[in-house]
Amino acid sequence: MSLKLFLSDLHIGDGAANDDFVYDLELVRLLNQLKDVDEKYEIVIIGDGLEILEGESVRKIGLVNFDQICKSVNKDAVESIINRHKSVFEFLRSLARTNKIHYIVGNHDYYLLVNDELRKAFTDFMNSDNFEIIPHFYDEENGIFAQHGSQHDLMYSFTIGKNGDLIPPLGDYVTRYTMSSFEPMLKSVHLPTEIVRDYDNVRPTMDAVDWLEYINSVYKIPVDLVGEWVKSFLKIFNTQEFDKWIKSRFPRAYGFGEFFFRNSVFFQMGRKITRWGDEIQRFRGTNYLKSKAEKILNSSNMPQWKISEKDVAGYSKEVPQIDYSKLKVVLFGHNHLPGFYVIPTPQGARYYVNTGTWRPLVEKSRGKWGQLIFHKKTELNYAVIETNKGESIVETHLVSRVVLN
Structure with missing residues (x-):
C-alpha cells in the first residue's frame, strides 16, 4: 500500500502584509497523522507552497522587469519564510529524511525555478535527496499527472513569441504593480488591518470591484476605491510590460487595444468595463482548468489535446x-477553487481534482432583501490517493472554517 498527499496554494509567507498562513499547527497535525496510515507516504505540493511573489523581499526590489526580478530575488525571500514558520519547515525537513516530497512550482513561487540562489537556499535547508523542486509531477505507474495550473491561465502563463522568445506573464507584473501602488493607497484610508488583507483574498478576482464598493459603503470612506482601482490598472496599460504582452497575445487586435487602453475617455467607462467582463465570465460559466483537464484526459483519442510546448513554456524545456x-487523474491548483469531477472518456471514467487553497476566501452573496454582502471563510483542502495491489482510491478533503461573530 502506498499513499500520496496532494495539496496546493498554501501561500506560506514571511509575515508581511500578504501572509495569511496561520495554519502551522493544522498542517503539521495533518502531516503527522498520515504517518499512521503509511509511514513512507509521499507529498506532492502542487505549486504556490511558498508566497514569494507577494513577500517583502520582492516588494523592496520594486517594479523592475521580469528578468530582473527573477535575478534579483535572493535567499532572504526563502529564509524569512522558513524562519517565520519554523514548526512547519522543521517537520517537513525531518519528514524528508524518509519520505519523498515533490515541490511543484507555481506562479507565486516561480522564481525558485530560475534563481539558483533561491532554490539552493530551500534545498540546502531541506538537506535531503528525497526533496525535489519540479515544474510538474507525473506518476506513470498509477496514471497521475499534476501541474500548478497557472500555465493555462491567460494572465499567468508564458507566451512563445514569433521569434521563439519567451514573453513573461502579465499577472506577475500586475501583482507587483498593485503591491506598490494600489495597496498602499488602500492602507492609507485607515481601514482595519484585516479588511485591507481581505482585498487579496476576494474570489473570483473580478468580484473585487463589488467588494471595494461594499467597503466604501460600510466604512464611509471619502475615497472612490473603485475609481482608484481602475486608475491603477489603466496605468498598467501604459507600461512596456503590457505593451509587449498584448502584442504577443493579441497581435491582430493590437491596433484597437492601442487606442482603447490609452484613450482617457475610456477611464469613465472603467466600472462598466469591469462589470461587463464579470457578467460575461458568469454567463459562460467557465472553469478553464476543468476544461483543460478534460482535454488532457481525452488526449489518447484527440492527439491535438495532448500537453504541448506552450503548456509548459517558461517552466520546462521538455514536454x-x-x-x-x-492516465487516470489530473490535478491542478492555482484558482483556489477545490473540486472533484468525473470526466467521461471512451476508456471509461477519469478524474480531475483541484486541490484548492489554505488561504482565506472572501466571497460575495446576497442578504435577505437582496443587498450585497461579503462573507469570509477559510478552506483547508487536500487530496489523497491510496494505491493498494494495483487499485487506487482518490479522496478529497475539504475543511471549511468560519468565525462566528
Missing part, C-alpha cells in the same frame, strides 16, 4: 512524455 491511454 512531459505521458502515456495518455493509462
Whole structure:
C-alpha cells in the first residue's frame, strides 16, 4: 500500500502584509497523522507552497522587469519564510529524511525555478535527496499527472513569441504593480488591518470591484476605491510590460487595444468595463482548468489535446512524455477553487481534482432583501490517493472554517 498527499496554494509567507498562513499547527497535525496510515507516504505540493511573489523581499526590489526580478530575488525571500514558520519547515525537513516530497512550482513561487540562489537556499535547508523542486509531477505507474495550473491561465502563463522568445506573464507584473501602488493607497484610508488583507483574498478576482464598493459603503470612506482601482490598472496599460504582452497575445487586435487602453475617455467607462467582463465570465460559466483537464484526459483519442510546448513554456524545456491511454487523474491548483469531477472518456471514467487553497476566501452573496454582502471563510483542502495491489482510491478533503461573530 502506498499513499500520496496532494495539496496546493498554501501561500506560506514571511509575515508581511500578504501572509495569511496561520495554519502551522493544522498542517503539521495533518502531516503527522498520515504517518499512521503509511509511514513512507509521499507529498506532492502542487505549486504556490511558498508566497514569494507577494513577500517583502520582492516588494523592496520594486517594479523592475521580469528578468530582473527573477535575478534579483535572493535567499532572504526563502529564509524569512522558513524562519517565520519554523514548526512547519522543521517537520517537513525531518519528514524528508524518509519520505519523498515533490515541490511543484507555481506562479507565486516561480522564481525558485530560475534563481539558483533561491532554490539552493530551500534545498540546502531541506538537506535531503528525497526533496525535489519540479515544474510538474507525473506518476506513470498509477496514471497521475499534476501541474500548478497557472500555465493555462491567460494572465499567468508564458507566451512563445514569433521569434521563439519567451514573453513573461502579465499577472506577475500586475501583482507587483498593485503591491506598490494600489495597496498602499488602500492602507492609507485607515481601514482595519484585516479588511485591507481581505482585498487579496476576494474570489473570483473580478468580484473585487463589488467588494471595494461594499467597503466604501460600510466604512464611509471619502475615497472612490473603485475609481482608484481602475486608475491603477489603466496605468498598467501604459507600461512596456503590457505593451509587449498584448502584442504577443493579441497581435491582430493590437491596433484597437492601442487606442482603447490609452484613450482617457475610456477611464469613465472603467466600472462598466469591469462589470461587463464579470457578467460575461458568469454567463459562460467557465472553469478553464476543468476544461483543460478534460482535454488532457481525452488526449489518447484527440492527439491535438495532448500537453504541448506552450503548456509548459517558461517552466520546462521538455514536454512531459505521458502515456495518455493509462492516465487516470489530473490535478491542478492555482484558482483556489477545490473540486472533484468525473470526466467521461471512451476508456471509461477519469478524474480531475483541484486541490484548492489554505488561504482565506472572501466571497460575495446576497442578504435577505437582496443587498450585497461579503462573507469570509477559510478552506483547508487536500487530496489523497491510496494505491493498494494495483487499485487506487482518490479522496478529497475539504475543511471549511468560519468565525462566528
